[in-house]
Amino acid sequence: MKNVGIVIVSHSPKVAEGTADMVRQMVGEEVPLAWCGGNADGGLGTQVGDIMEAIDRAWSEAGVAILVDLGGAETNSEMAVEMIGEPRSSRIVICNAPIVEGAVMAATEASGGASLKEVVATAHELAPA
Amino acid sequence: MVATTDRIDVAGLASAVADTISAHAEELTALDQAIGDGDHGLNMKRGFEAVRAELPALAGKPLPDALKAIGTKLVMTVGGASGPLFGTLFMTLGKELPVEPSRADFATALGKAIDAVAARGKSQAGQKTMLDVLYPVSEAVAGGKPASEVADIADAAAEATKPMKAMRGRASFLGDRSIGHVDAGARSTALITRAIAETLERGA
Numbered sequence: 001m002k003n004v005g006i007v008i009v010s011h012s013p014k015v016a017e018g019t020a021d022m023v024r025q026m027v028g029e030e031v032p033l034a035w036c037g038g039n040a041d042g043g044l045g046t047q048v049g050d051i052m053e054a055i056d057r058a059w060s061e062a063g064v065a066i067l068v069d070l071g072g073a074e075t076n077s078e079m080a081v082e083m084i085g086e087p088r089s090s091r092i093v094i095c096n097a098p099i100v101e102g103a104v105m106a107a108t109e110a111s112g113g114a115s116l117k118e119v120v121a122t123a124h125e126l127a128p129a
Numbered sequence: 130m131v132a133t134t135d136r137i138d139v140a141g142l143a144s145a146v147a148d149t150i151s152a153h154a155e156e157l158t159a160l161d162q163a164i165g166d167g168d169h170g171l172n173m174k175r176g177f178e179a180v181r182a183e184l185p186a187l188a189g190k191p192l193p194d195a196l197k198a199i200g201t202k203l204v205m206t207v208g209g210a211s212g213p214l215f216g217t218l219f220m221t222l223g224k225e226l227p228v229e230p231s232r233a234d235f236a237t238a239l240g241k242a243i244d245a246v247a248a249r250g251k252s253q254a255g256q257k258t259m260l261d262v263l264y265p266v267s268e269a270v271a272g273g274k275p276a277s278e279v280a281d282i283a284d285a286a287a288e289a290t291k292p293m294k295a296m297r298g299r300a301s302f303l304g305d306r307s308i309g310h311v312d313a314g315a316r317s318t319a320l321i322t323r324a325i326a327e328t329l330e331r332g333a
Contacts, residue, residue, distance in 0.1 A: 039208035040175060045168060047208045071298055072210035075249065079204055079213035 004110040004119045005032035005058035007066045008103050009046040009051055009073045015039035019067070019103050026104055034058035046073045051080035055092060063091035063116035065123065067103040071088040088102035091116060136229070138332065139195040140188040145324040153320055161313040164300040168209055169313040176207035176215070192230070210298065211314060212248055214259065214292040221245040221327030227323035236271040243267055256296035257307065259314035262286040266322050278324035287315040 004021060010016040016037035023033055034057035036053060039045030050068075058064055066081075068074045081092045093116060095102050102123040109122040150173050158170030179284075180187075180202050187195045200220030204212050225238035243263045247253055254264050265286040269279045288311060295307035298314075 039168070039172070040206065043168065043170070043171075044166070044290070045208040048212060049205045074268065075213050078249070079216070083204070109248040 257293040287319035
């Protein structure tokens with residue numbers, strides 16, 4: 001797949017899956033997409049191992065943009081990217097954007113063949129000033 | 130705090146830490162429920178129990194490798210922001226410590242590990258976090274304080290997060306309402322410090 005991949009990381013698996021459904025409705029199968037959410041006990045949370053696997057599933061040579069919800073999702077995503085390491089880690093960006101709007105806009109941009117930089121910039125336009 | 134000649138029993142230390150975290154899991158969760166998302170006790174317990182399950186494999190490893198393995202296990206199993214934060218602490222200690230560290234080696238490595246935690250959490254002292262315990266502990270270790278005193282300093286530092294206003298994590302959403310509660314991460318850091326200090330003291 002040449003289009004940038006999208007990963008959705010939420011504390012809630014329902015939020016993550018629901019966001020992914022909205023992305024799929026917009027872009028179909030044109031964008032590699034994966035989501036994860038929830039902790040090992042089935043409660044709310046995010047896990048580094050799950051995020052690493054989601055990045056693998058959505059991997060694209062063009063790179064991957066990650067959308068996160070609250071703080072722990074960001075910290076765990078940063079850790080996951082670091083553990084994946086180079087050469088892939090420099091082609092993975094965690095977006096500063098609201099998770100639902102960010103994922104839909106980033107995926108729409110990605111489906112047109114935009115670069116990782118363009119996809120991330122589109123998501124960042126949604127960040128609160 | 131760290132003997133220069135005796136081999137450090139990592140498995141014994143990790144087991145003592147797992148004991149105290151499990152014994153205080155409900156207290157940690159209650160602290161986190163007051164101003165956070167209420168998962169700290171369970172998350173930490175899950176992580177350190179996973180470390181405990183690895184102990185037979187850890188016991189034979191050199192100290193740096195064992196610490197890196199503990200850190201990685203915490204990163205992969207804790208399941209909250211605490212996983213990367215406590216994991217980074219132990220992983221960096223493993224990276225910075227020689228196989229048979231002197232006390233000075235330990236003080237230097239601890240300083241670097243705390244810097245790594247601060248970078249991971251994009252935080253600093255005074256923001257009502259685990260760092261508010263780690264910095265005084267690091268200072269006490271570097272200053273040659275005996276283990277029991279280091280543990281007391283950690284407890285007092287955790288208690289001192291009570292009047293602070295949270296600037297990081299979920300508690301920061303509460304603003305002034307975070308004042309008046311001890312930070313759960315600071316409390317767990319003090320518990321870990323005491324478990325390590327008391328185990329080292331018994332072994333000395």
